[in-house]
Amino acid sequence: MELPLFAALQRTPRVALTLAFVLFFLTIVPALYSLLANPILPLLISSSETDGPFPSDHMHLSHMNSPSVRTLSPVNSPIPAPPYHTRPQKSSSGKIPSPNISPIPVPPDHTPSRHQHSSSHQSPSPHVNSPIPAPLNSSPVATSTSRTQIRDVMTKQRCDLFNGEWIPNNESPYYNMTCWAIQEHQNCMQFGRPDTGFLRWRWKPDGCDLPIFDPQEFLEMVRGKSMGFVGDSISRNQFQSLLCLLSRVEYPEDISSSPDIAYKVWNYTSYNFTLHAMWSPFLVKTTTPDPKSNFFSLYLDEYDTKWTSQINQLDYLIISSGHWFYRPLIFYENEKVSGCQYCSLPNTTELPLHYGYRKALRTSLKAILENFKGLAILRSFSPQHFEGGAWNKGGNCVRTRPYRRNETIPEVADLKIHDIQQEEFRAAEEGKKKKGLRLRLMDTTQAMLLRPDGHPGRYGHLQTAELSSRNDCIHWCLPGPIDTWNDILLQMMKTEK
C-alpha cells in the first residue's frame, strides 16, 4: 500500500509544487534571517598592547564548570587568579609584579644550514633567563572517578587520531635536549630529573598507526608556504617542538620584522617556508591591566588585529588557548563593560566562568572564517596535572608513566574549555560551508590527559629551596609528549592533500 502523501503527489502536481515552495521557504528564510541577525563584524582597529609571552598561568576550578546560570558569589568563589606569579591579597588591590619575560631562544646559527643527522654539536642558546613557569592555581585533586573519555567530534577522519593509547617506544626522542629552541624551563633533564621513561612513548591511535614526524616530508609539503601559531605559551611549546623536530634538517633564519619576541617569523630558506609565532593568550583584543588593578580587559567581540590582520597571508594556522581565562577579567561587548569574572566590582555583573572564553573563541573563529583561506586547525585544551594540592600549595606532578586507558585518572583538569571548543568548532564549521577554507579540530586533550608524566614538574628550574615549591604541571617537557602534536599535525596536513 502506498503512503497517502506520495499518492497525492503522484496525482496532483500542484500539491507537489506547493510543498516544494513551502520547503524552500522553510530553509531559505531562517538562513537569511540568521545572516541578517549576525552581520559579520567589521575589522576593528586594535589599540591593545598584548602582553609579552609570560609563562602560562593557570587556575583550576573544577566545580565552577556550570556554563550558563551560575553566578559566582564573591564569598564562595575561589580566590581570583592573579596575573603572573603572585597571589593577590585582595582581588582588586594586588599590585602586579613585573612580568617575567622569557626570551625565545635564537637558532645557534642564523645562516641557513642543513643537517643530515640529529645534530649533537649545538649548544643551548646562551641567553635564556630562567623564566619559571608559574601556573596560577589549581584545586586539590579529587581522586574520585572522572572523565577518562571525552567526546570526540572528528568523524570524517578515516582513522581516529584522537582516541588511543600511549605505547612504549624505544626509538624516541627524535631530537636532542640541546636543541636550540628549547627554553630552559622546558628542558626537563637539565635540572636533574632522574627518570627518562617519559621520553619513550608514542601515541597509538585506535585503528591505525600514527607515523612519527618526518621533518623532510613536512618541509617538502610546506615548500613555498607559510604557517602561523596563535595562542599562549602552550602554543609556543608546540612550535618549539616543531622547530626542534625540523632542526634535524634545517635551522631557520630569523626574519622577524620587529624585536618583539611575541611575534616571531622564521624562514626555512631552503624551502622558502615561513613560520610565524603570534602571541595572543586571550585571542581577542585585550588591554593590559594598569598597575593598580589586576584585570585584563577583554573586548570579546573585537579582533586581536595583531594576528587577525596577518592570517590572510598564511597557508596554515594553528590556534589554541585556554589557560589564561582563569584570571580576574573584565569583559567588554559593544564597547561597553558587559561583566567580569572574579572582580567583585560595584555595578559590574559577575559572569560565569567560561563565559568569556566561549565568546572570545567564537570571535576568533569568526575572524578566521572571514580572513583566512587555508587550513585552520583549532588545537584543543591542554590539561594540567597538579596533584596533591594547588600549584602554590605544593601540588606537583610526579608520576613517571602514562595512564593506561583503563585506569582512573584523577580529576585534575577542567575540561569545560574542551567542551566549549568542540561546540564552537562545530558551530563555526556550519558557518563556513560556502568558503574554500578548511577548518579542523586537533583534539589532543584525551591523549594529553593520559600524560601526567610529561610536565617539567619541579625540574623546570634549579633545585633551590626558594624555588622548590614551584612546579610546572602545565607545560610539556621538550622532548616529550607534546612532540606528538606535530606527528598529528603532519598527519592532518597529509589528509587534506
Ligand SMILES: *[C@@H]1O[C@H](CO)[C@@H](O)[C@H](O)[C@H]1NC(C)=O
Ligand atoms: C645529544 O647531545 C649530547 C652532547 O652533544 C650527546 O652527548 C648526546 O649523545 C646527544 N644525544 C642524542 C640523543 O643525540
Ligand SMILES: *[C@@H]1O[C@H](CO)[C@@H](O)[C@H](O)[C@H]1NC(C)=O
Ligand atoms: C617564496 O614563497 C612565497 C609565498 O610564500 C612566494 O611569493 C615567493 O615567490 C617564493 N620565493 C621563492 C624564491 O620561491
Ligand SMILES: *[C@@H]1O[C@H](CO)[C@@H](O)[C@H](O)[C@H]1NC(C)=O
Ligand atoms: C625566505 O628565504 C628564501 C630563500 O632565501 C627567499 O627567497 C624568501 O624571500 C624568504 N622569505 C621571506 C618572507 O623573506
Ligand SMILES: *[C@@H]1O[C@H](CO)[C@@H](O)[C@H](O)[C@H]1NC(C)=O
Ligand atoms: C552603581 O549604581 C548605582 C545606581 O545605578 C549608582 O547610584 C552608583 O553610583 C553606582 N556606583 C558606581 C561605583 O558606579
Ligand SMILES: *[C@@H]1O[C@H](CO)[C@@H](O)[C@H](O)[C@H]1NC(C)=O
Ligand atoms: C589495564 O589493562 C592492562 C592490559 O591491557 C592490564 O595489565 C591492567 O591490569 C589493567 N588495569 C586495570 C586497572 O584494569
